[in-house]
């Protein structure tokens with residue numbers, strides 16, 4: 060997209076939960092069949108239009124095609140047809156990018172989608188002198204950090220990479236790579252990746268987002284932390300404010316409300332609205348309180364990205380996901396699609412993208428859920444969609 064950014068441009072690079080997935084042989088064959096049938100249908104419709112009443116073709120095939128049947132004329136002919144691209148739901152694990160009108164580059168989470176995301180940022184930067192990337196991390200789980208050391212942006216000494224996240228996220232990067240402390244624990248080094256800070260010449264610095272009222276920072280804190288930021292205070296980058304908030308997940312996890320010039324994007328990955336029987340269970344209480352924070356931050360948002368990994372029937376284990384055996388998903392840290400839709404409607408969110416797709420969910424099932432969401436959108440006048448990689452939203 061070449062046009063000017065009005066406020067924020069949001070790119071979805073990875074929306075897949077838990078691990079990267081790509082369509083199976085059968086799913087590719089099904090998509091191909093769908094495309095082929097669509098193409099044949101359109102071609103024969105065109106030929107029918109070229110028929111006279113007695114069923115004869117008015118001109119030659121060459122007339123219909125506008126030339127001999129070779130690459131150029133076939134390409135031109137195809138361009139005139141109304142073909143719909145097959146929908147893509149899977150792909151890389153979590154990574155989002157935000158470009159702002161005042162030229163800040165922001166990334167949220169470094170799942171495997173970060174590799175391509177970073178390529179695009181480097182391409183945009185070209186020979187630019189001011190090379191600053193702000194990365195916000197939600198939590199330390201592998202599917203939100205795995206793409207970090209695969210990104211070309213970490214290997215150019217001109218680049219400044221500022222990472223703002225909770226303690227666990229910073230620690231996950233530092234333990235494996237030593238990018239902040241310039242030290243690697245011998246027990247951990249080399250196990251997950253052959254790379255480390257000496258091989259990664261970009262400039263890295265860290266800001267720990269923490270509840271400083273409950274857990275004040277002290278001098279004895281980890282040497283990996285550059286600065287601390289109180290969770291209740293917004294982080295200001297030019298005209299953009301980023302407000303972190305705690306969600307509910309087995310590993311401490313942050314959501315972010317990003318606002319630019321009155322436009323609001325809320326990012327809420329890996330959050331569970333827990334569905335237990337005991338309302339007084341400590342986890343049930345913590346989940347309810349976190350859900351309340353999500354509601355507060357998402358109310359009247361323009362765009363919400365939220366984890367909806369399961370259908371309710373799957374969460375309770377009454378039905379398996381691409382498996383005949385249902386397993387309870389309680390305390391796995393993810394929410395139900397039905398709850399996300401209900402919450403977004405109550406909060407008057409304009410566009411809701413439901414992601415962190417379960418890796419076991421088949422393409423056809425994703426399609427089926429997406430079509431159900433499209434019907435819901437038509438009824439409610441608000442947009443609901445299964446999040447798809449390569450989506451770009453201008454706000």
Ligand SMILES: [Zn+2]
Nearest residue numbers: 077200202329
């Ligand atoms: Zn995740």
Ligand SMILES: [Zn+2]
Nearest residue numbers: 200308329392
């Ligand atoms: Zn997680």
